Amino acid sequence: MQSTLAKINEQKEKLTHKLEELAKYLKGEGKTFQLDGEDESSSKTAQQGKSEQEGVEKEIEDPITEYRRSQVKAAMQHAWSSYEKYAWGFDELQPQSRRGVNHFGGLGATIIDSLDTLYIMGLQTEFNKARDWVAENLHFNKNYDASVFETTIRVLGGLLSAYDLTAEKMFLTKAKEIADRLLPAWDTRTGIPYTTINLDSGRAHNPGWTGGSSVLADLGTEQVEFIGLSQRTGDPKYKQKVENVIKQLRKIFPKDGLLPIYISADNGQPTTGKITFGAMGDSFYEYLLKVWIQGNKTEVVKHYREMWEQSMEGIMGLVSKSTPSGYTFLAERSGSTLYNKMDELACFAPGMLALGTEGAPPEKAEKYLTLAKELTRTCYNFYMSTPTKLAGENYQFYDGQDMQVGTPWNILRPETVESLMYVWRKTGDSKYRDWGWDIFQAFEKQSRTPTGYVGLRNVRTGEKDDMMQSFFVAETLKYFYLLYSPSSVIPLDKWVFNTEAHPLRIIPRVDEPISLEDTPEGKDSSMQIKSGSTQYLRQRRINPGGR
Numbered sequence: 001m002q003s004t005l006a007k008i009n010e011q012k013e014k015l016t017h018k019l020e021e022l023a024k025y026l027k028g029e030g031k032t033f034q035l036d037g038e039d040e041s042s043s044k045t046a047q048q049g050k051s052e053q054e055g056v057e058k059e060i061e062d063p064i065t066e067y068r069r070s071q072v073k074a075a076m077q078h079a080w081s082s083y084e085k086y087a088w089g090f091d092e093l094q095p096q097s098r099r100g101v102n103h104f105g106g107l108g109a110t111i112i113d114s115l116d117t118l119y120i121m122g123l124q125t126e127f128n129k130a131r132d133w134v135a136e137n138l139h140f141n142k143n144y145d146a147s148v149f150e151t152t153i154r155v156l157g158g159l160l161s162a163y164d165l166t167a168e169k170m171f172l173t174k175a176k177e178i179a180d181r182l183l184p185a186w187d188t189r190t191g192i193p194y195t196t197i198n199l200d201s202g203r204a205h206n207p208g209w210t211g212g213s214s215v216l217a218d219l220g221t222e223q224v225e226f227i228g229l230s231q232r233t234g235d236p237k238y239k240q241k242v243e244n245v246i247k248q249l250r251k252i253f254p255k256d257g258l259l260p261i262y263i264s265a266d267n268g269q270p271t272t273g274k275i276t277f278g279a280m281g282d283s284f285y286e287y288l289l290k291v292w293i294q295g296n297k298t299e300v301v302k303h304y305r306e307m308w309e310q311s312m313e314g315i316m317g318l319v320s321k322s323t324p325s326g327y328t329f330l331a332e333r334s335g336s337t338l339y340n341k342m343d344e345l346a347c348f349a350p351g352m353l354a355l356g357t358e359g360a361p362p363e364k365a366e367k368y369l370t371l372a373k374e375l376t377r378t379c380y381n382f383y384m385s386t387p388t389k390l391a392g393e394n395y396q397f398y399d400g401q402d403m404q405v406g407t408p409w410n411i412l413r414p415e416t417v418e419s420l421m422y423v424w425r426k427t428g429d430s431k432y433r434d435w436g437w438d439i440f441q442a443f444e445k446q447s448r449t450p451t452g453y454v455g456l457r458n459v460r461t462g463e464k465d466d467m468m469q470s471f472f473v474a475e476t477l478k479y480f481y482l483l484y485s486p487s488s489v490i491p492l493d494k495w496v497f498n499t500e501a502h503p504l505r506i507i508p509r510v511d512e513p514i515s516l517e518d519t520p521e522g523k524d525s526s527m528q529i530k531s532g533s534t535q536y537l538r539q540r541r542i543n544p545g546g547r
């Protein structure tokens, strides 16, 4: 009886909160408040079973969702105008110091990372200004040791996405320019790339802190962009480099599909036993699935899906439960020892699992979705369990204590919001939108300053840092916006997001399967693009929908 009452009260509080938001929104629109419609949560619950099974109808627009979307758009406007005012042309904004800093070689990372977000949100004037900056001021001849991975996912990915959305050739030309400067990083004994390259001289190397090895999440998270570039230019050289890497990894791919985070570019062998879905492992697994989706799930890319499914068998061996509350989390592993620690970064995994249900046999799909939902609950609780309602960088799980913040900072990361977006689109369960709203409000309360958004040095105390990371505009705000948009905006059967949330259009992949065996020449003669692939360049004019 008591628990029923508690539930009713909780529901009442939720509804009251929603009505308050609705009233605020209607007032802003100059309308009066009327309580004569069906409540959102009840109509959504009615849909829910249907949409989970069939993945259909969850497009009903309601004023609360519209209001939330408008708030996210306003957040983007605030982030953008602060950057514009204090850091224009720099990579990132330091809101408290009111100045710009260059952590990516001075390539205007925030501008490039913002292009598609501005476009999708319909912020045309802002987009035009960003586009003009790229056309006139973006040059890559910098004497700067750049991260091949970061430059690929932010700069190359951002430019390709802008090209796909607008069909403006200039973006593709710039994309090709930066990719050409990155390519020497793959000139190693095995073809596994070094992590760092000087953009001017083309000299590449691995840093000391990896013990001279390459990093799994770097070398395995460049495929979507370079394959995409080959598709759009008709030049196979880009995809040849990155697909050879997967071929090398197949040679050491273990039964459980989980690879250690350091791999030697000299001999292709792992140099550590550490396995994680968090930092330095994460997006390798994401790209196995996404290259398969990008390749139209065809024969050419079948081995990516097979590898991904193998890894998803392996992931089950990392799944653990906290006590006393039974939160599901992904442990880390070193050799055969499990460590009860999970990075917030690993919170991309529920989204990936939800996305991967497409194309899986029913039993597996159910397993993936169940795990996705359980992990989403845990990641949401990473946020809600702290005094600021923002998640720490990682969590330790101790017996009897559930989750405890480990590294206490929050740098405006997107992974949990990303997963909420995917799981919402998959299930149509409005609770994921509500969870996202709780997180969005925490960012508004803790991270918004008059001069942009900052992270927190400590999620327990709320002490602020001085950095608006470019992925906040590329990913966090974009995924929030999509969480409150109909799923016809950037539909997942037509677009695939790179790991920096830059959507690339899924276009026909018409080349032959890559030879997975070594030929005597050590080359894949089969990796030639046939002429049909460039047809897309002539056909396309994109409407992302719903703008």
Ligand code: DMJ
Residues within 6 Å of the ligand: 153, 283, 345, 413, 414, 415, 471, 475, 499, 500, 501
């Ligand atoms: C982003 O640059 C990408 O999402 C990457 O895959 C992981 N780290 C950041 C965001 O946290």
